[in-house]
Amino acid sequence: MQFIDLKSQYKLIKSDVLKSIENVLEHGQYIMGPEVSLLEEKLADYVGAEYCISCSSGTDALLMALMALEVGPGDAVFTTPFTFVATAEVISLVGATPIFVDIDKNTYNISPKLLDDAIQGVVSKISLNPKAIIPVDLFGLPADYVELKKVSEKYNLPIIEDGAQSFGGAIDDQKACSFGDISTTSFFPAKPLGGYGDGGAIFTNDQNLKEKLESIRVHGKGDNKYNNIRIGINGRLDSIQAAILLQKLSIFDEEIQSRQKVAAQYSSQLKDSFVVPNIPEQYSSAWAQYSILADDSEHREASMQKLKDNGIPSAIYYPIPLHLQRAYENLGYSMGDYTICENISERIFSLPMHPYLTEAEINQITLLLNN
Numbered sequence: 001m002q003f004i005d006l007k008s009q010y011k012l013i014k015s016d017v018l019k020s021i022e023n024v025l026e027h028g029q030y031i032m033g034p035e036v037s038l039l040e041e042k043l044a045d046y047v048g049a050e051y052c053i054s055c056s057s058g059t060d061a062l063l064m065a066l067m068a069l070e071v072g073p074g075d076a077v078f079t080t081p082f083t084f085v086a087t088a089e090v091i092s093l094v095g096a097t098p099i100f101v102d103i104d105k106n107t108y109n110i111s112p113k114l115l116d117d118a119i120q121g122v123v124s125k126i127s128l129n130p131k132a133i134i135p136v137d138l139f140g141l142p143a144d145y146v147e148l149k150k151v152s153e154k155y156n157l158p159i160i161e162d163g164a165q166s167f168g169g170a171i172d173d174q175k176a177c178s179f180g181d182i183s184t185t186s187f188f189p190a191k192p193l194g195g196y197g198d199g200g201a202i203f204t205n206d207q208n209l210k211e212k213l214e215s216i217r218v219h220g221k222g223d224n225k226y227n228n229i230r231i232g233i234n235g236r237l238d239s240i241q242a243a244i245l246l247q248k249l250s251i252f253d254e255e256i257q258s259r260q261k262v263a264a265q266y267s268s269q270l271k272d273s274f275v276v277p278n279i280p281e282q283y284s285s286a287w288a289q290y291s292i293l294a295d296d297s298e299h300r301e302a303s304m305q306k307l308k309d310n311g312i313p314s315a316i317y318y319p320i321p322l323h324l325q326r327a328y329e330n331l332g333y334s335m336g337d338y339t340i341c342e343n344i345s346e347r348i349f350s351l352p353m354h355p356y357l358t359e360a361e362i363n364q365i366t367l368l369l370n371n
């Protein structure tokens, strides 16, 4: 059994994918070819944002967002410690300081109440300048943007939505990757909308930010790439990846529906033995991961071992919260600073999740876990 089955999907769209790659090879516009702008139009349309700026990865999308907001040394950026390192890494890369804020114990996303406390703490005690908030839509579930927006308005801090895992999720009818002043996503192959290599996208409704992001994407270009008006990066998405993503986008809604079915079956069969994902009313997850909580680390280890003995992969996202990572030793955090995410990181594990998982496979997994 596969943790994420990309082969079944490829079989389904193989001839269209090959045709669209061949098309790029024929026209030869490998960089910023017509597929890139077509994909940007379709993605902006999909999430309901005014502008989409495609880019080289979900990490670069976040980096470019911080650069566009002119975040730098002396600035504090508030984020969750329960995420992939990329979310905080980019804050450090621009010379700013990540300030971690513990998560909500039910959704695993940043707690708006604790965020407010943390911002007040920085304002009153530390000599840093609060500059932005990066909530993460963990495992595909959008963060609590209703409450987060109140905090963002109270302190006049822009939100950068890290939607690397949530493309395809929503709150009511509003799609993930449209909640931030700038929102970002990733097309890493294992993501809900994954390419066949690295890729990402940035969304905004602000024309000024859009123009800045397009400049940053190509070395800070002005009216041409040899007229450089700011520091930028090489952050473009390849035409071949855009061509592939266009094909994948055409089956994406069906895939998201299949993921919902897989998650629903898992939850109904596992809810008596584990804490299953809590999806608040009106929210829908893109189910980048299906993650459950064991009673404690021994229960988790035994459960994962049972699966492994039967050839079923599982994984831990994330075993070490970011404040306890060696890379962030210099920030001086220690065990006990963020008790909610520390507790969850000892108990959480993720099961195979993809649109092509069969009912019988899910039955096999849940039977093993329940016994």
Ligand SMILES: Cc1ncc(COP(=O)(O)O)c(C=O)c1O
Binding pocket: 057, 058, 059, 060, 083, 084, 086, 087, 136, 162, 164, 165, 185, 186, 187, 188, 198, 199, 200
């Ligand atoms: C929450 C989160 N943020 C950022 C990233 C970075 O995306 P990428 O791997 O495309 O650089 C990822 C995925 O890997 C992620 O899960």
